[in-house]
Amino acid sequence: MKKILVTGGLGYIGSHTVVELQKSDFQVIIVDNLSNSSIDVLEGITNISKTPPRFERLDLRLKADxxxxxxxxxxxxxxxxxxxxxxxxxxxxxxxxxxxNNLNTLIYLLQECNAYGINNFIFSSSCTVYGEPDSLPITEDAQIKIATSPYGNTKQISEEILKDTCSVSELMAIALRYFNPIGAHETAEIGELPAGVPQNLVPFITQTAAGVRKELSIFGTDYPTEDGSCIRDYIHVVDLARAHVVALQRLLSKNTPAVDNHNYEVFNLGTGRGSSVLEVVNSFEKTTGQKLNYKKVGRRVGDVISVYADTKKANEILGWKTEKTMEEALLSAWKWEQKVRGID
Structure with missing residues (x-):
């Protein structure tokens, strides 16, 4: 069994990816500093996989460690x-x-890759690298614009660090640019549980339905979209997790040269379809039977109007495509929220 290190493996996307890796017979080591995750997630992973992954608490900012x-x-x-x-x-x-946190940790990992000849690296990137797109759907060749936040800038710089490293070493890397992950594992053993007030739409929806939040705010209803609300590409987290396994298998096969330059590739991971905020809200109510208390408020600074992926490259080169529906994602997210809150 090939041994794979998953950093942040107790987080939302990381934990689902660990499950898919174990399902594909990889031996997983998780490192996580638990700053935005819980050790309880380890039990959830084990309950699904019937195999406890190895875990080590580690702060990747500490170079000596x-x-x-x-x-x-x-x-x-x-x-x-x-x-x-x-x-x-x-x-x-x-x-x-x-x-x-986002740059030093990457550099320290890559230095160890060079030291020990670890040449297969998958990076968790984001569609934020694109900013406000000039055209839709967004392809991997779209212009990378000046980042609108330090977070987005760290993703852009990280991709540059990876590309530069690949050009002068044996490292092969794939950067996966996520769109909007939602949902939870069908068993409700793991899911999205943000610390504090949720920054993403779906956990705010489920927490509002559960009574944890008083009401949901719809930021902006006057955008140039069909119903006036922002449009995003929402992908089921299990589909997203599967893509990491496929990308890893591509790297490990050694007989599939990178289509991009210097052993470095990027792939969009989304559904290829945009859904508005109001569409998601309405779909949640219809799928779960839960009525949401929401209000329409003004636009939020920094929000992009519409973003969704062109997934052709991932579909054709990785042989990956999404399988799960919006309804499945929202229902799984609600079942997870019910479990966390003890709601029957």
């Missing part, structure tokens, strides 16, 4: 790097935290 970890784990064959700070608003308020 990172070096010590790799000295003890020289047989790692690939890394999937999720660990990062990810709240746009927080990044504006505390940019140095984001630059330290």
């Amino acid at each position: 990172v070096s010590d970890f790799f000295k003890r784990n020289k047989d790692i064959e690939g890394i999937i790097h999720f660990a990062a700070s990810k709240a746009v608003g927080e990044s504006v308020e505390n940019p140095l935290l984001y630059y330290e």
Whole structure:
């Protein structure tokens, strides 16, 4: 069994990816500093997989600790790097935290990759690298514009670091640009549980339905869209997790040269379809039978009008495509919320 390191593996996307990796017979080591996750997630992963992944609490900002970890784990064959700070608003308020956490940790990992000949690396990137698109759907060749937040900037810089490293080493890397992950595992053993007030739409919806939040705010109803609300590409987190396994298998096969330059590739991960905020709200109410208390308010600064992916490259080169529907994602998110809150 090939040993794979998953950083941030107790987080939302990381935990679902660990499950899919174990399902595909990879041996997983999780490192996580638990700054935005819970050790309880380990139990959820184990309940699904029937195999407990190895876990080590590690702060990747501590270079000496990172070096010590790799000295003890020289047989790692690939890394999937999720660990990062990810709240746009927080990044504006505390940019140095984001630059330290998101860039230094990547650099320390890549230095260890060079030291120990670990040449397979998957990076958790984001559609935020595109900013406000000039045309839709967004392809991987779309212009990378000046980032609107330190968070977005760290993703852009991280991709540049990876590309530059690949050009002068044996490293092969794939950056996966996510659109909007939603949903939870069908077992309701793991799901999205943000610390504090949710920054994303669906957990705010489910927390409002559960009575944790008084009401949901719809930011902007006068955008140039069919119903006036913003449009995003919402992808089921399990479909997203599966893409990481396929990308890893591409790297490990060694006989599929990168289509992009210098052993470095990027792929959009989305459904290829845009859904408005109001569409998601209405779909949640219809799918779950839960009536939401929501109000329409003014636009939120920094929100892009419409973003959805062109997924042709991932479909054709990775042989991956989404399988799960919006309704499945919303129902699974609600079942997860019910479990967390003890709602029958």
